Amino acid sequence: MKTVEVRVPDIGDFRDVEVIELMVAAGEKIARDQSLVLVESDKASMEIPSPQAGIVREMKVRLGDRISEGSLLLLLDVEDDGEAAADVGDVPDNGKKAGMEMQWREDAVSVVSPLSQDNGLRHAVDDTKAARAQGALPHASPSVRKYARELGVDLRHVRGTGPKERIMKTDVQGYVRALLNREGSPNRFDNVMNLPPWPSLDFSQYGETELQPLSRIKKISGPNLHRNWVMIPHVTQYEQADVTELEAFRKSVNGRYRQEDIQLTVLAFVVKACVAALKKYPEFNASLDATGENLILKRYYHIGFATDTAQGLVVPVIRDADRKGVIQIAREMTQLSSLAREGKLNPSDMQGASFTITSLGSIGGTYFTPLINAPEVAIVGLSRITTQPVWDGEQFRPRLILPLSLSYDHRVIDGVQGVRFATYLAKVLSDMKETLL
Structure with missing residues (x-):
């Protein structure tokens, strides 16, 4: 019997994911590939399996710990059969794995939103925060620092409630709420935006109520959606695509591939x-850089598609869609959708999208305003296909019409470009060729 270290394997670009469930305990006998811990990343939960069978000698993580690739999970007693035991996620000493540099440095927060400049919002809610040494780096994880940068919060003014005064995401949220609710301050956000305070009511006085917590995915995605809606000037262009021939072609292809x-x-x-x-109008396949003064045009075509799950929406990504036929795309969509519903998507399955599609066609509706998935600059929404009478120059004929809703970032795309993209997309859908397979 010998003892080996079990570490976090490659989990994509995500770092500091939270341990939300311990699935084994010290003294427990486990099998190879048995799940050890459940961790939560942005919009997904993942189970980390054991590389081999054995007996858990000691757990090295606790609930709420933040772990990354290479972090030590536990010590495992295994049979000493002379075969070298492979640690999960072994990280070479040079800090690189598969050509990807691991960056652990925690940069100081220096980005402040325009609303917080010169208007006093950078001052502490609690005067004791002024005692923090100037120039000292607050204790916070990279994900919390990124979150603070997105909100324009100076972490030097935030009091941490975590171990050793570590600043948590909830601390940043509490700081922002405190600023919003400060009575008598001439610099409150509601005064800047001329908004009345948020209503706070005891709804139980009107009848029976029930408190239902939001799902983990909704708690994570909610602030991002709010940020996207507030910070991106959305414009939505509506269009209709005649998919009569496409639908007939789709049905014939399904019959051809039914056995597969x-x-x-x-x-x-x-x-x-x-x-x-996107190839015809490349500014839609782009992102603004951090300064907001340059457009980053992407030469790859990774298409995200929103998928409904019991926990909320997630967005798997079809990579290099330009190099794949429709059959292969359909096969990958089926696999990714199945993993999403089972909560088994890897972070890498949801990274790198350059454009997103969201579809409500199976439910109904006509048009809607999809929210842009930052840092992308556009998103297209699909509604239910309906049969409508269309004039062909001589008479009305029944045609299958697909409603399209294209939302775009007006800082990057103007109205003329939006109309051109939407009408071209409708044209392509109206005249799809079998060569696309």
Whole structure:
């Protein structure tokens, strides 16, 4: 019997993911590939498996700990059969793995939102924060620092409630709430935006109520959605695509591939059509840089598609959609959607999208305003296909019409570009060729 270290394997670009469940305990006998801990990253939960069978000697993490690739999870007693035991996620001494440099440095927060400049909002809510040494780096994880930068919060003015006064995400949120609710301050956000205070009511006085906590995914995505809606000037362009021929073609292809258990959906064709539109109008396949003064044009086409799960929406990504046929795209969408519903998506499955599609067609509706998934600059929404009478120059004929809702960042894309992209996308969908397969 010998003791080996079990470490966090490669989990993509995510760092400081939170341990939300311990699935084994000291003294427990475990099997190879048995789940050890459940961790939560942005919009996903992941189970980390054991590399081999053995008996847990000692747990090295606790609930609430933040871990990254290479972090020590536990000590495992295994049979000494002369075979070298491979640690999970071994990180070479030079700090690099598979050509990817691991960056652990915690940079100081220096970005402040325009609202907080010269108007007193950088002052502490609690006067004791003024005692923090000037220039000293607050104790916070990289994810919390990034979150603070997005909100324009100076962490030197935030009191940490974590171990050793470590600043948690909830501390940043509490600081912002305190600023918003400060009575008598001429610099409150509601005064800047001329908004009345948020209503606070005891709803139980009107009848029976029930308190229902938000799901983890909604708690994580909610602040991001709020940020995107407030910070991005959304414009939504509506268009209609005649998909009569496309639908007939889709059904014939499904019949052809029925034995291979492949189910083509309209969404798979829309992915391919979006790639064609993005190639023609590359400013839609881009992001603003941190200064907001330059546009980063992307030469790859990774298409995200919103997927509904019991915990909320997640966005898996079809990578290099320009290099794949519709059949392959449909197959990958089926696999990723299944993993999403089971809560088994890896962080890498949801990273790197350059454009996103969200579809409500299976539910209903006509048009809606999809929220842009920052740092992307556009998103397209699909509603239910309906049969409508269309004039062909001689008479009205029944045609299948797909409503499209294109939201775009007006800082990057003007109205003319938005109309051109939407109409071109509708044109492509109206005339899809079999060569797309």
